[in-house]
Amino acid sequence: MLVRRIAMIPVLAAGVAVCCYLLMFSLPGDPARLAAGPNASEETVATVRAALGLDRPLWQQVGDYLWGLLHGDLGISTRSRQPVLGEITAVLGPTLTLALVVEVAAVLVGVTVGTLAALHGGRWVSPALLAGSALSLCLPLFAIGLILQLVFSLYLDLLPPSGGGGLFSTAIILPALTCVIPSAGFLVRFVRTAVEDHLADDFVRTALAKGLTRRSVVVGHVLRSALTPIIAVVSTDLARLLGGVALVEVVFARPGIGKYAFDALETRDLPALLGSLLVISLLVLLVNTLADAAYDLADRRSAG
């Protein structure tokens, strides 16, 4: 099953590439005119159009693009005239780093706090946590980012307000925190509900009756049973993050594939836009495939 899904990825990727390419042509605006500038003569625009390969028939452009893909060539950016693959590689690193940091932190916080909220239902802790998670979901990302910048960079002077640092740079903390807050907020609510549902199950009562501690029942049985839906939520969130959180990248002046794709759309840099959409699609397919594998694993473990 998993092997078949992996084998389908290239086919799906080719489909995505063709769809994206055709979609590009439905966008209003002339990429050659934009690249040449508002004052360029028709002659100059024609030269630029030819240099960008936009004067060829559509079928030929699609064919050439797919042929290039087979050879690992995503084309040349119309804006920078640099290979798109190199540019995407440069911005993909920060996106992957941020996404993984955020998801690991969100899972740790979301599962821990969500479980605590479920176990302490009825006390003041649970409503407070749920109110906090609701608030985190209501706040727009850019607003969270700006608030964190003001607090941690300006008032406390603890962290840099922006920058494209890697895993061990302090510049990643604020953008990561900005993304963790809503991601963890959603997981808190989700995990709480899942754990509460399972706490009422017969197997929990049986386990407790057998003398197991409450902690071991929750960790060994309840959370294991809740694992499958948690994987679904986490994989969806990870796919979203891998697609780039353009607003966070803008607020923290952080390079990333989301902002790269957005800039490409604005400047009608079709190769760059196509390349970034394709890479994002591949990442989403990969995450979904890994999630499927994780489901199987989780099912076997919970069954065992």
Next chain:
Amino acid sequence: MTPMPSTNSPAGHLRRRGRAPALAGVAALALLAAGCSAIDSGEDAAAPAAATGDPVRGGTLRTFVSNDPGSLDPALISGYDQSLVAANVLEGLFRLSPDGTGIRPGLADRAEPAGNTWTVTLRDATFSDGSPVTAEDVKFSFDRLVDPDTASPRAALLDSVAGSAEARAGRADGLAGVRVVDARTLTIELSGPDAAFRAKLASPNLAVVSRRATEAAGRRFGREVVSAGPFTLSSWTTGSTITATASENYWNGRPYLDSVEWSVIGDESTRMVNFEAGTLDIAWLPPSHYARYANDPAWKPYVQRADSIHTEMFAVNMDRAPLGTSLPARQAICFGVDRDAAIAGLQGRATRAVSLLPPGLGAPADAAGGCTYDKDRARTLAERGGIAGRELVLMSRSWPSQVATMQLYQSNLKDAGITVKLEPVDDAVYAQRLARGEFDLAWDYRVPDYLDRDSFLAPLLSSSRIGSGNSARFDDPRVDGELAGALRATDGPARGTSYSTVDRTAADQLPYIPLLHNVYVDIHAKKVRGYRYSALDLPDYSTVWLAPGA
């Protein structure tokens, strides 16, 4: 206010820069090269000067670009962010003075026209890799600009050079008019007089690059550029930072700064947070922060304003009735918008435009007046022009600040009985519709590609530029004649008269309705000294230094 350095420019200019949207099209250089022949004596062109205390070497200036410039290939420079970095990294035969109002010699030691032929003698200069700058490199750089394989958006800069048409069409291998005499001398033969040629030579598009290094870089050229500017590209992290280090062998002396770091920060709030956190030394001052800094005595000296060489206008589609065919209708629009209210909305960061030419580019003295807001007069003219009660489409870009100003004008015009439907569109659609004439009325702007009135008026008004700058599709043989004559004239006053005539004709016929000239506003850290404000918003950091302990 921190005194401005003043060794080479009289009275230390206080021109200023600041916020600017993506001013695609700025490239830049040099002032009204009226007659243009001998070079300014200017060995002190980039000579740093003390503001307070003695300049000291060292440190990194942290500044910004709004978007990753993508490439610093001189032939591909057409955007504002590219020009910001290029002004400090590239070097041509001429360069813009630090305050953006004059031309200074660059790599040219002497450049004198005799008839239609310029003889250029290069100074003893080296590229950032230590190799000498030769006439062969100059020819290579110029040939490369017009090579159809380069597909440069600015190839037309060399249209007046003999053999340009053949080279651009790929029928000739390089420009026949550019000839290498010896390692330090070349001649440039023009196919006819070009009074703006000196200004064009100061464009970053005509920067000189090392042939050997360019060919070695291959596809990487643009990210790896070997030129002879005051700073040398040393690192480039896509979408994040660009760093340039001081060129030890810069012909005009090593800059004081060790390096300049441009962070890619597109969001103005993020720029201000960085400035306030001390991680950015220079920032445009957005309206939301302006009053706080401008009214603070501690910061007021570091808030700088400067008139820009920039005009905002409405372009009228002269091919479409009723606006294009009715002068009273166009006058109704001209008198029907309240520019002063728009300026107030911009916190005074603009001035009224009474002419297409901005004051910094020699607006004719008799242009004073323009259209003063008068809604009753506008209503009368609208009725006479047949636009009362008819809906007109006003196309603008979708930038929020611009839409807000357009809504104000829309409201003004409604008060005068003129119904305007506002259509904000994204940049790509805007450029396409402007070129094709798919609008009644459109917001438009102009900044010069090179600092000469020709670069301002010819694209807007020449019939040969319809759809490629002349968005109004204005066609007047008399104006064409004046523009061509001004470009051929070697006599400064005669050029001035021609441009005055053109500007006055535009004011009479109103294919464009002048609105505002931007005032740039920015703020810099207290330690930044020797910072000159460029009227083109293209600061030259070769004169900047950082005061220790400030």
